Amino acid sequence: MSKTKKRYAEVGMGGRSKMYTGALLDDYKDCCELVAICDISPGRMDLANRRIKESGGAPVPTYNAGDFDTMVAESKPDVVIVTTGPDATHSDYICRAMELGCDVVTEKPMTTDEIRCRKILKTAAKTGKKLQVTFNYRYSPPRSQIKEIIDSGTIGEILSVDFAWLLDTRHGADYFRRWHRRRENSGSLLVHKATHHFDLVNWWLSDAPEEVFCHASLGYYTPATAERTGLSDRAERCKDCPAADRCKFYLDLSASENFREMYLDCENEPDGYIRDKCVFSDRIDIWDNMSVSVRYQRGTLLNYILHSYSPYEGYHIAFNGTKGRLEHHACENTYVSGDGSVPGELKKRNTSITLIPEFSQPQAIEVRTGEGGHGGGDPVLLADIFAPDPPADPLKRKAGRRDGAYSILIGVAAGKSIDTGKAVIIADLLGDAPL
Ligand SMILES: NC(=O)c1ccc[n+]([C@@H]2O[C@H](COP(=O)([O-])OP(=O)(O)OC[C@H]3O[C@@H](n4cnc5c(N)ncnc54)[C@H](O)[C@@H]3O)[C@@H](O)[C@H]2O)c1
Structure with missing residues (x-):
């Protein structure tokens, strides 16, 4: 008997x-x-179909x-x-798809501000449709292992968390080249990137955030850094830039088939997507140093740091x-997104978990590993989304x-805290939206 396939x-x-x-x-x-695809770029849709045929x-x-409705x-x-990217475009599709009777699987971040967030929550409640947000990091073996240790109660009640995430000068720089570099598109790295990290903490603690305060600055991806490093003759993008041979951030879109087909060959389309804008542009309005303080509902305090110009990634x-x-x-x-390498692969030798029970010596815990993107999380996530009998x-x-x-x-609260210099209450952002 042939089974009906689920349509995506x-x-x-x-x-x-x-x-x-x-x-x-x-x-x-x-x-x-897969029954249909949609985009603002005919070129990228044609490319997707060529790859499907291949x-x-x-x-x-x-x-x-x-x-989309058609x-x-x-x-x-x-x-x-x-x-879709910019991330700010997610909410319209999430809401419309649910209104038209579909369930939704969305990439992170679910959206970029509190107004869109409330609309999604209200639409999901009204339509009764399912919405899955694909937090792949949760699925990677070491991150699941951390969850198991915390849930086992071995370290007791968690009173505070210190968390520093370092994006390196290759991967981190890439967020300053295209749509992510504008807060209106990505909500800044505090939303676009840190949504992964805040989700991990929320999930690890089985708790929800209550109050947020943040300091941030833009100090590295700036015209001043370009001047300091002898790149004053740079252009607005890497292609044909006179400083290309002296710039450590030069991205050659023609050197990779994927970059060429996906971005360079589609540049004459109306959306005007340029993939290799200068990382030192004065048009960047997101931060590259962020320091966030969060108080959780059960009282746990989180200190979180994100910076995007580290010599290593981790x-x-x-x-x-x-x-x-x-x-x-x-x-x-x-890695650079789209360069063909596996994203977020863990370096096994440099990954560790150490348990230090009170009044006792540190114990190294053997770290579980997995193959595939985002520390082995991507393949497990895909099984969870698509397998008829998910694990x-x-x-x-x-x-x-x-x-x-x-x-x-x-x-979002961290961004508002930077704007106002004040702490922001999460419940004020949620308003009357049902969770
Ligand atoms: N979970 C992860 O680890 C991970 C990794 C990479 C990207 N992402 C997320 O995936 C999403 C896409 O990122 P990407 O790197 O593929 O970006 P991208 O820029 O390579 O692709 C975005 C696509 O969306 C299309 N698009 C833009 N505006 C649109 C609109 N209004 N309607 C329809 N299509 C539109 C663009 O033409 C482009 O084809 C982002 O939200 C990003 O945060 C998640």
Whole structure:
């Protein structure tokens, strides 16, 4: 007896979409079907269809962004996958898809400000549709391991957390080249990137944030750094830049087939997407140093630091509990989104978990590892989304709208705190929106 396949449509056919399209056409082709794709870029939709053909699949109908409703009416997806960038575009598709009767899987961040966030929460409550936010980090073995140790109560009640995330001068710099560099698009790295990190803390602690304060600055990706490093003759983008051979941040879009096909070849389209803008531009309005203080509902205090010009990529976190301390350090392989390498792969040698029970010696815990993007999280996440019988979920890794909301609202509150110099209450941002 042949089973009915679940029908998926995808909106936003850039770098990240490949992971979902690939899974639908390969590992999950027996239970899932990609029925349509949508974008503002005809070139990137054509490219997606060429890749589908190359992998043995049949091209799917393409729809311009303005024809999203028509796509849903004609192709009748059960689920819409939202992988658009800028992140600020997510909410319109999430809400419209639910209004048209579809469940939604969305890339992080769920959205970029509190107004869009409330709209998503209200629309989900009104329509009763499911919304999954794809927090892949939760699924990677060491991060799941941390959750298990905390849930076991070994370190007792957690009173404070110190968390520093370092983006390096390759991966970190890439956020200053394109749409992410404007707060209106990405909500800044406090939302775009830190949504992953705040979600991990919310999930690890099984708690929700209450109050947020933040200091931040933009001190490295600036015209002054370019001047200081002898790049005063730079252009607004890398292509044809006179300083290219002297600039350590030069990105050659023609050197990678993926970059060329996805971005360079599509530059003459109306959206005017330029992938290699200068990282020292005065048009950047996000921060590259951020220091956030969060108080959680049960009283735990989080000190979080994010900076984006580190010589290496990784993070350090310590949980201080009433029965001991848990430390976790990790280094990730560096990459530039879309360059063909595996994103966020853990360097096993430099990843550690140490348990220090009170009045006792440190114990090194053997770290579990996994293959694939984001520390082995991506393949497990894909199984959770697409497999007909997804693995059991005792750690509650599947994230929904509540998790999507709390993780972005910390970043949104941090942005408001920078603007006003005052602490911001999360409940004030949520208003009357149902979680
Ligand atoms: N979870 C992760 O680890 C991870 C990694 C990378 C990206 N992401 C997320 O995935 C999303 C996409 O990122 P990306 O790197 O693929 O970006 P990208 O710029 O490569 O691709 C974005 C695509 O969206 C399209 N688009 C832009 N505005 C649109 C609109 N209004 N309607 C329809 N399509 C539109 C663009 O034309 C482009 O094809 C972002 O939200 C990003 O945060 C998540």
